[in-house]
Amino acid sequence: MKNRLLWPILALVALLLLNLVVTPSFFALRIQDGHLYGGLVDVLKNGAPTLLIAIGMTLVIATRGIDLSVGAVAAIAAAVTCVHIGTSPDAGTALAGMAIALVLCAALGLWNGFLVAGLGIQPIIATLVLMTAGRGIAMLVTEGQIITVNNDAYRQVGAGFVVLPVSILISLAVLGLVALTTRKTALGMLIEAVGVNPEASRLAGVRSRTIIWTVYVFAAVCAGIAGLMISSNVSAADANSNGLWIEMDAILAVVIGGTSLAGGRYSLTGTLLGSLIIQTLTTTVYTIGVAAEVTLVFKAVVVITVCLIQSPKARAALSFRKVAVS
């Protein structure tokens, strides 16, 4: 278990070191306006939404599902909140807006859960419905405009600091909460059981439907909060670009973290590492000055290298000669 996480950690460290070599100031931290400021802080702050969505996604994937709609749900949450806030600078309005948005997200999660657990539709296609329509709904809410708000309370969610960025604190808190809930209760085990062998779980009396339903709702709420972070970070809701392709990043984070898309055993720590690796990669591209044309090739090379490092088989193949010699 610990051994398995060693390699993602190494990959992350290697990426960070690459930054250090190219930009020596990357690790520099200073206090700016009462909070930490520096490259690492950016990684945490910008990685927070992906991490949050990836946490929800981990549980969904553990039940053998997948949720493609998280990006659209994030956009809806952002749109609803910003439209609700409008020009108001009130903290109360912001809170109310966020509450409405998250309740809506929970409802969207129920909807996904209904399609998957209730109607038995394959998750990828069931959530594709909301992925497509959801962005339309978000645009309907904003009427295709970017809704800019000027609300300090709202700004805190994505751009605020309590020494560290508020967004990463939220994501880590959710991570801790999920870790605790799944470990201290039997939820984690039951989720894995449903993911590994749904029929055996049913015959053992596990409420698979309720569990599947729960994880989709949870994933949607996570996506909603992430959407709030993304839009709060720039104080604007953009129904088109908020959370665009974030489902791919989240799934990638989960998978790099060692959770199999085939369901079953999952690792939240792995997901945390996966998210950090992905965000570090993105930030690295900006900091070390990879030309825009080469960015994708660079990403491809890094992703595949990270995976090769992690794969026991690849390592065995690489170290084979050494073993043979010694």
Add this chain to the structure above:
Amino acid sequence: GSGSGGAGSGTGNGSSGDTITMGFAQVGAESGWRTANTKSIQDEAKAAGIDLKFSDAQQKQENQIKAIRSYIQQKVDVIAFSPVVETGWDTVLLEAKRANIPVILTDRAIDSDDTSLYKTFLGSDFVEEGRKAGDWLVQNVNGPTNVVELQGTTGAAPAIDRKKGFEEKIAAKPDIKVVASQTGDFTRSGGKQVMEAFLKSQPKIDVVYAHNDDMGLGAIEAIKAAGKVPGKDIKIITVDAVKDGMTALANGEINFIVECNPLLGKQLMELAKKVVKGEEVPARVVTVEGTFTQEQAKAALPQRQY
């Protein structure tokens, strides 16, 4: 509720009646700019009494082609569309030509040797926009200047052209150097993230050139978070002139905006009527576009519609 009334059908062969049927294949609704563009076209079509068939291609060129093909099938009187990419239109436009349906391009020309494929092209010139931005910079800075560039989506035509035009102009002054250039995908979050990274990796940044207002607005947030003053410590040039950008310009956070006008509707409808009647139209109609400094922005802001 349902946004799709029963209207819109039942036209089919509009050539017989007086009302003109226009098929408009929009790229998508990927930005506020585009939405304003769509709205202008829809409003002006209504005002001009033109029956508009509108389709949104969800940012995919192939969908646009499909829509155009379906307009040909529906025998509309005139087809208009915004080709975000220059290439890839020949086949379907040839079909339109065979079906005797005139085509108007908006926004951008196409790259085809056969100019008979379309009647006219109405739109802005992205390279020119880049040049305007470059011009302003050349005239307004002295001494060594480090510029960071926030590019649009890699490969997107406005991104390529605005970069090209800009580079063309600043080449005249070797003091001006683009020290970093990265794509911010035309979004605020993208602009902010890239700018955050630039602020850490570049020791000295004097100017930000953003390919659209949104990335510029994102960059402003990043600059503020770094404890610098946007517009003063770091000058900002953007393109588009949407309302939010203009507000920032009026507030002194942006220094210069090159306009890219989405309100093509009126001109388009006029052209369409002429084209359907068979009148001669100029092969190229340039939209009226200007540039804004901070003072001009303050004056123009109250009338800004989008």
Add this chain to the structure above:
Amino acid sequence: MTALTTRLPARFLPVLATVVLFVITFGAGSLRYDGFASGQVIANLFIDNAFLIVLAAGMTFVILSGGIDLSVGSVVALSTMVTAAGLRAGWPVPLVIIAVLLIGSTLGLLMGVVIHKFDIQPFIVTLAGMFLARGLCFLISVESVSIKDATFREVATAVIELPGGVTITYNVVIALLVVLAALYVLHRTRFGRTVYAVGGNEQSALLMGLPTARTKVGVYVISGFCSALAGLLFSLYMLSGYGLHAVGMELDAIAAVVIGGTLLAGGLGYVLGSLAGVLVLGTIQTLISFQGTLSSWWTKIVIGALLLVFIAVQRGMIRGRRRQAAVAS
């Protein structure tokens, strides 16, 4: 009809349901819109989706084997880019075609080998493949490149007249040939059946002594080849090469396959289902452009809603049929 359906094994039901639904949707469109019920509209469905049909056929192999290929859209883009750049550089057409097909198959082969040899999840490997292929496009050229080659243009604009004045393009013919070939390979060859076996239970397939390694790598080669071929068709369709072509098309292909009744977990599904799935997606689009009054956001919402109606009804039909079949037996 009932006699037929009760005799049909349950596994054909999703495909059947898709086809029936397609017919119903099309009928509904014909009633609602003038000019919808024409042969050319159907032909356009094929013309406009020929490349997607080819992609979906390749994707069917991968998904049947229990994998997934996210790189297909990017490989299409890369293929258009290579085609356009190659022709611009004056390469002869056959050379371009061979080069494109080789590049696509090689990419598939590489991904397959990494997936199999190093036991890395297909999702990541093909996602990296997706980045790589699109990145290579931009390395060739950031701008779009027009295809001016005369032969290419001729083939692209040539039409085949069918009885009734309906015209189709060569793309359609190629796409249908690919479907036929896929049908043959999947159902008549050992490789095809092994694809199903591996998708059903890889461990068992291995213990049964089947060549799982070759099969697993093979499906990615096929998918890579199909993507390259789809890229060629796309080049003919667009007459241009561009790094931003076919963005997100992998999702369309996957959606078509899954709507066609193929199980994402592998082992169950049919190419004909995927073909029906593509046609369904195409019909939804045609319906929307015939409606012609939807705003951008309503377009998305309606696409989602139609998709939902589609899969929900399909699901209902399958369930109902199963129950009926159980009662009848």
Add this chain to the structure above:
Amino acid sequence: MTESPPPVVEMRGISLAFPGVKALQDVDFRLFPGEVHALMGENGAGKSTLIKTLTGVHTPDSGSVLLAGESVAFSSPGQAQQAGISTVYQEVNLCANLTVAENILLGREPRRFGGIDFPAMRKRAAEVLARIGVHIDPASVLETHPIAVQQLVAIARAIAVDCRVLVLDEPTSSLDAGEVAELFRIMRVLRDEGVAILFVSHFLDQVYEISDRMTVLRNGTLVGEHLTSELDRRDLISKMIGRELGALEAIEDASERHSVSGPVLVRAEGLGRRGAIAPFDLDIRAGEVVGLAGLLGSGRTELARLLFGADRADSGRLIVDGTPLHLRGPRSAIAAGIAFCSEDRKGEGLVADLSIRDNLVLAMQAARGWSRPVSRKVKDSLVEKYLTALDIRPANPDALVRTLSGGNQQKVLLARWLVTEPRLLILDEPTRGIDIGAKAQIQQLVTTLAAEGTAVLFISAELEEVVRIADRIVVLRDRHKIAELDGGSTIDEVVELIAGDPVPEEVAS
């Protein structure tokens, strides 16, 4: 040994370790042409692992494999197959989504014009099946058949080709006497043709009936190689378990029958499901062991599934403690104190990727709901209790169930339901793949449970077992309940009923 022909398979000094387990340590093994060679040992002794090492599934850490005198190192089962080693692995390892014919012939299907010739393939498959006395539609999908039929299909696959070596790892665990006889007939024919047959079974009768020679493993080490004729049962058992036999016999004696007259715990009235089992009546009393007897496919499993609510009944009702129970699914059955231990432990029983501990408490936990976790302490004590009670090996609660030997997996599944302390325990083939010691243990467990007031519904393909332990025997035929017999009945009586005339039409639904 003085055999003239050289061994066709020779394994020398084979060692293989899995993380935490030394599965094989320096094992030698020889297999001669024209013999049936039984590989014997307790659950987890390493039999399946040795077989998988031979066929290239596992690569040994050390040691060598010789085939007809030549050193071989297969890297996949496919290669072993090409070299003439045909294998039936312990769990049914076929592709449930393919047809029966494909499962039998895939990889060597008849072809025409380059493509598979399906009519010929079905014909050929039907022939092979007929050889072992199975008559099912070769075009049907494998997963529509019960596990026993699947096992027969796996055997058919193995004998469908000409082979030098036939390996059968517990092929008979789900089969009833008739099919076993059929299989043995084929095995004898093949042996006489010079095929070397490696056979694994926990049924000593079968082993003594068919095998010429045996190799005994214990804890991954070689105990010895013997001619069957020279090793009697007592010695064999003590070699397998490593101690004297006394303990075992004591257990067997304990399974005394008694008649029960307690209150009716569960009553089925006209319960039935079309296509599965005709409506039946059944009373099960607390403390009673009811055996279900019938041929393969007679509907025993279907009956059990209805009682548990795994399938929905479309007629009749179920009465528990005198009040009708509306069975909405397994959950309501579990809540009413009913437990069902499925015959298909791989597909419907265990959660392979979870640990022994999690599998053990799964049903109990599911009943409590996710928010009330079984405390670590309770878990540990339960796990501890059942690991020792059922002698599950390795006794490491964190080991993934996937890595256990077949017999040990079966024990884990059984333990899962014992943990819930059910009032009615339905056991569908609970002794499948379980070694002789453990089998006696389980039988005794059933008796003890019954003595403590638990009702047990016991299904087994092994009639002796049913007759020995049941207080009452319900006989099924062609998916109809045809008779109930008292505990004192003999096997012959039961067999007569099972194999009797077809059910008259009017009884059928």
